[in-house]
Amino acid sequence: MALAVASAGFVPDRPDLGHRAEGLDLADPAFFADSLDPAAPRLLPPAAYRTLAFAELEDDAVWTRSWLAIGLGAEIPAPGDLLPFTAGHHGLHVQRAAEGGLVGRFNKAQHGGCRAVPLQCRTGTKTRCSFTACGYSRDGAVLPAGREGPTPAMHQYLGLRPERLLPVAARAWGPMVRISLDPEAAPAEAPPDGLVARSGETRRAEYAANWKLAAQALAEGERPEHAPDSLHLSGHLATGEVAAIAVHFPNLVLIEARGETCAVILQPTALGQTLLRIGLLGRDGAEQGDLEVAWTAWLAEIAARMAPAVAAQAALTRPEADRPLPTNAAGLWLQRCIAARVRARPAATDTQPLYATAQGRGC
Template sequence: MALAVASAGFVPDRPDLGHRAEGFDLANPAFFADSLDPGAPRLLPPAAYRALAFAELEDDAVWTRSWLAIGLGAEIPSPGDLLPFTAGHHGLHVQREPDGGLVGRFNKAQHGGCRAVPLQCRTGTKTRCSFTACGYSRDGAVLPAGPDGPTPAMHQYLGLRPERLLPVAVRAWGPLVRINLDPAAAPPEPPREGLTALTGETRWAEFSANWKLAMQALAEGEPLAEASDSLRLTGRLATGELATIAVYFPNLVLIAGRAETCAVMLQPTALGQTLLRIGLLGSGDAEPAAAAPGRMSWDAWLAEIAARMAPAVATQAALTGPEADDPRPTNAAGLWLQRNIAARVLARPAATETQPLYATAQGRGC
C-alpha cells in the first residue's frame, strides 16, 4: 500500500525529502550494512536509537506497514468496548461489534483539537494530553461501553459517524488482537494453536530503552527456526528454567515457560522509551500455575521481564555517552530484527504526492 505522503498543517516529516541525521542518510543501505554481518552482528549506528529522523523512517516503513499486536481480545469482551493503540504517529482503535467481531479504525481526532500539530508534540515523545485520542499523545486504558452503547469518553475516537472513519485491518490472532494500517493487507502467519488468555487484563510496564533494544533483550536466546515475519528461539528464564521464545515482527514477543506463555507487546512512547503491554496466556486445557490465577504468575513474569530489560536500559544510556559510537554487539534476535527493518526500508514505495492536505497560516509561512 502506498500511503499518501501528506501533512496536516506544519509538520516536518517529508519522506520525499529523505531521512537524514548525524551525517547519515538513514534510508541508504549503507547505513545498515555494517550491522547485518552474521559473523559479527552488532547494533545499528546510534542514530537509529536516538534520532527523531529514524523514528520517522520507522513510522513510514514499519509501523504503518506491518501487523501489530495491540492487546488481548479478552480486554474488550462486550459490544461497544474500545481498545486504543497508537501506531507510530497514528491514533487507532479496535472496537467489539454487536455480533462479537472486531472493527478497526483510525481515530476521529488524529491531532486532538489542534489546527496543526504543535511543535512540542513532534519530539519523538508521546505527550500527556487531554485529547487522549491524538496520534501524538499517550494511550489511555480500554474504554468499556455503557449500558446504552458508546460513552462520551469515546467521542474523541469515534466521532458522530464512526462508520465513516478510515478503516484499519484487524484480526483476532488466537487470544491476541493484531492490526494493520492497510485494510487490504495480506493476513499474518497463523498463531500458535491452543493459546487462551488466562486473565482478561494486561499490565503495562515502561522502560528507558528504544523499542529495538527492548525487543532483542526480551528475545535473548539461541535461534531455532525463522520465517518471513517470525523467529523462534530457545533460552532460559532468570531462574534457570528452560523457555521457548517466539518473536513476531515488529512488536510481539511470546516467552513460554512455567506452563504459561507471557505475551509482551511493544509500543514506542519516546525515542528512548518503550511501553510493554503484557498478557498471560495458557493452553486451552491448562490450569493456571497458581491457585490465585495470576498473583504468583504476574509477580514472576514481571520480575523476568525486568531482568531481561536491564541490559537494554543500560545500552540506551550508553548510547548518549561519549563512547556511543563504539560498535556494540547484538544477539540473534537483534540481527533478525535489524535485517527486517532494513528490508522494509528498502521496500517502501516511492513517494508520489508531496503537497499538504491543507495549509495553515503557520504552514504557509504567513
C-alpha cells in the same frame, strides 16, 4: 531550513525529502550494511536509537506496513468496548462489534498539532492528554461500553459518525488482537495453536530503552529458527528454567515456560522509551496455577531481561557514542527485517500539500 529537523511546532513528515540525521542518510542500505553481518552482529548506528528522523522512517516502513499486536481480545469482551493503540504516529482504536467481531478505525483526531505541549508533540515523545486521542498522545486504558452504548469518554476516539472514520484492518489472532494500517498487507502468520488468555487483564511496564533494544533483550535466546515474519529461539529464564521464545515482527514477543506464556507487546512512547503491554496466556483446558504468583514471576523476569536494554540505550544516547555494540540473534534478525522493509517501501512521489489555504493556492 530542513523540514526533517524537530521543532517545537507541528512539522509534517515529508518522506519525499528523505530521512537524514547526524550527517547520515538513514534510508541508504549502507546505513544498515555493517550491522547485518552474521559473523559479527552488532547494533545499528546510534542515530537509529536516538533521532526523530529514524522514528519517522520506521513509521513509514514498519508501523504502517506490518501486522501489529495491540492487546488481548479478552480486554474488550462486550459489544462497544474500545481498545486504544497508537501505532507510530497514528492514533487508532479497535472496538468490539455488536455481532462479536472486531472493528478497527483511525481515531477522530490525528492532527498532532497541539500548541499546549509544544516540547512533546512531534519531538519523539507521546504526551498524556485528557482532551484528545491523536497520534501523539499516550493511550489510556480500555474503555468499556456503557449500558446504552458508547460513553462520552469514547467521543474523542469515535466522533459523532464512527462509520465515516478511516478503517483499519483488525483481526483476532488466537487470544490476541492484531491490526494493519496497510490495506494491501499480506495475511499474518497463523497464531500458535491452543493459546487462551488467562484473564482479560493486561499490565503495563515502561522502560528507558528504544523499542528495538527492548525487543532483542526480551528475546534473548539461541538456536534461532526463522519463519517469514517470526523468529523462534530457545533460552532460559533468570531462574534457570527452560523457555521457548518467539518474536513476531515487529512488536510481539512470546515467552513460554512453566506451562504458560507471557505475551509482551512493545509500543514506543519516546525515542528512548518503550511501553510494554503484558498479558498472560495458557493452554486451552490446562490446569493453571495462582494468577497473582504468575504475574509476580513474569514481571520480575521481564525486568531482568530489560536491564541490558536500558544500559545500551544510555550508552547510545551519549554524544560520543561511536563504538559498535554487539547484538544477539534476535537483534540481528530484527535489524534485517527493518532494513528489508525500508528497501521495499514505495517511493514517495507526491510532494503536494494535503491542504492549502486560498492564499497558498494563489487565489
